[in-house]
Amino acid sequence: MSVGLKDIAERLGLSEATVSLALNGNKIVKAETRIRVQKMADEMGYIPNSLARSLVRKKSGMLGLIIPDIENVYYSELVKHINRYCQKVGYRLFVSISNNNVHKEKENVLAMIENCAEGVVIAPVNVSNFNPDYLRYFKTNSIPFVFSSSRYEDVSAPYVMCDLETGMYSLTRYLLAEKGYRSFLLLTGPENVLTLRLRENGFLRALKNEKDVSNEIVRVQAVDYDTASETIHQYLQQKKKIDVIMCVNDTMAIGVINTLMRQGIKVPEDVAVTGFDDSLFAQISVVTLTTVVQDVKKIAEGSVDLLMDRISNQTSANTEILIPTHIVKRASTEGK
Amino acid sequence: MSVGLKDIAERLGLSEATVSLALNGNKIVKAETRIRVQKMADEMGYIPNSLARSLVRKKSGMLGLIIPDIENVYYSELVKHINRYCQKVGYRLFVSISNNNVHKEKENVLAMIENCAEGVVIAPVNVSNFNPDYLRYFKTNSIPFVFSSSRYEDVSAPYVMCDLETGMYSLTRYLLAEKGYRSFLLLTGPENVLTLRLRENGFLRALKNEKDVSNEIVRVQAVDYDTASETIHQYLQQKKKIDVIMCVNDTMAIGVINTLMRQGIKVPEDVAVTGFDDSLFAQISVVTLTTVVQDVKKIAEGSVDLLMDRISNQTSANTEILIPTHIVKRASTEGK
DNA sequence: GTGAAAGCGCTAACAC
């Protein structure tokens, strides 16, 4: 049913080799023959078998991407950009989902090797990973990999991520110095997650040595909409006076805003709210979000560039790229 | 660097064949040998090359999924479920993105064949596709495919999608009969998109023969947040009296609600709003959305089941599965 | 129970 090189060769009275060369546009084949072959291939609906090709070439033309969660807008945006950029540099992308689960991530790593990815971008799970030793399989199979969006601190490998610490620092300083807020609440998640810790560090550094400023850190289990909503709902019982609630992502910020508004508390007049990421959510909030922009496209392209570098040059320098962030001011803090 | 069957065989003084059989758990190999081989493979960090395996077995163990847009929450949810379900049935999933572009979809189809997908799920582009003849490549290469979430009307192939027409019908009837709304505005997109047309049909059918009921259809180019916001913003100039604004997806509904609220118009007190899909967005709206539930998980699993069926049984009946929808009532219509 | 041999579909030397 499906047509192969052999079929074309037979029909044309040529050898498989010539057909192969012709189809690959090799100039060594007579132009006329090339055309003839090309035409016949089209006619017969020839589609090359990339399994066979990859096997013999020892190049699959495929890059891998491992992400924790595809429903998270941050990662779906990452996928979009990485996918697009891969195509641009002539590769195909195989995406696999770790479901924020270390064991699954290991499986995905093995799958990448089985599938002969020429390199892989890993967006690490957002839970603590005490033993990411399965990454050594990449080394033993000479497959380069880079971290993207986050990294494992005890694994020495190149990475591309945003400068989250500075991002949160700048945002906090802005709220402090320009908006004059004095009492801060940081709504964040588990302590052991790098990307959250960096935000926290930025937050604390910005407030350090400030007098007449109060800050509080509220830690929740899941950094999502529902959890944020409930947490703030409960927090409101305390009737504490807060100037601004800073969230570690936009989704939580929306949860906070909606909860506040339903209680008749005005944002930003009564209390300001900030997000992080500048995802889709930042703009579809009733009160648009002041947030920190993570330039996902830059992260995506930076990751692929870095990976391509390692694939072709076999450079082994542990390049570490920190993409600058910037803050975007919207309605949720522009009250005072 | 990377270890193959041969390496293991040499170390053990066995043949490649035996090692292969042992690793595949073939009972014909002496249990003791099997263990020995297994152990050595682990020790040496053997990872099978699925390219080679697939080539000889003529089974890649891979299914394909083509979607228009990964940033759209509907599709990312679809990816999640299909991915999960594929794993359950022992397949890997290769996702590719058509970017809502017919030409790209064709490329993706070819890529699926090149990559030897054993079957593929297609979520069609949401623009008119006058000539999806490239789908015949699947037939000529004996690769089964099924449509998911939508379909091309002039292509005869199995499909799994929600009963959008009935969904919209029920919602409209509910608003009419139970809520007593009399003037309806439907905010939808281009005329030639099946999934939108079905909604429209349901809407019109529900209102047909109703006296004292007015309906208006406003058509926009892009069914997204910004377009919906702007359109409603302009529409408000007309100062027409409208009871309910029905949107063809949740994202647009949020755009509408936010725009209304910013104009001081209360939802649902002054005007009610409905969405469609019951995506994440339906619940993160300030005013939670009354909407129609598309059971994405069922669509996902149905699509894979149908595909598996065609892969194994080579059945050729054109099964057409319409998943029932139901409406969920939330704050955005519960005013009157 | 194990090994030898053929071959999956394609490519890349090397002959002719």
Add this chain to the structure above:
DNA sequence: GTGTTAGCGCTTTCAC
């Protein structure tokens, strides 16, 4: 210019 050959890493008869 074109054909012959070998072989990518693995599986799977079929002898032994």
